[in-house]
């Protein structure tokens with residue numbers, strides 16, 4: 388009973404965090420401050436009152452439109468809020484209290500923001516990836532990842548993509564992937580350690596090639612269609628952080 392109550396609290400806390408992530412996702416790529424001023428409607432500029440700012444609930448109550456100018460509110464808002472709430476509840480249930488929970492929640496929030504920003508802008512802001520590398524490493528000092536694995540993770544994660552980036556440039560004289568992807572995988576390495584970083588890269592590339600293939604099959608894309616790789620890295624990292632260890636165990640037992 389107490390436990391289910393705390394899971395509800397974790398979800399509520401997550402919904403509020405998701406609300407802040409929406410502010411980050413909207414403002415960071417536009418070069419605006421994420422702490423000031425309060426939220427306003429992008430259509431008419433009217434400041435939102437507190438009851439229009441409630442995660443998920445306000446979107447549903449307002450029917451997905453601004454109360455005064457009727458501009459549609461992006462469905463990203465309730466989706467990010469609901470997703471973050473779900474993540475907080477699941478992480479609390481799975482990890483319990485402790486430094487690993489805090490580390491995974493910060494990591495998860497960074498992944499959600501990077502996923503949404505890359506999807507919309509094909510951009511992975513340094514303001515998230517660079518502090519992420521430092522924070523991930525600091526948490527590795529007190530969590531099971533361990534600082535050695537974290538350091539190797541930063542080097543391997545960043546290094547592999549950096550090498551691909553340079554190689555692609557040499558061969559094709561064009562950017563095959565953005566340098567933001569390099570820093571993002573270094574951040575993933577800092578949080579998850581080097582083994583799960585390789586799992587992330589494999590899962591991300593796998594998901595990317597499946598979706599790329601599907602798009603080509605239905606004639607919606609070509610080999611050149613730029614799918615933001617950061618979105619796949621985020622999905623891969625999410626999988627690696629949850630089912631990654633069991634996948635690794637299974638794989639290593641095949642030898």
Ligand SMILES: [Zn+2]
Nearest residue numbers: 428431453456
């Ligand atoms: Zn409005």
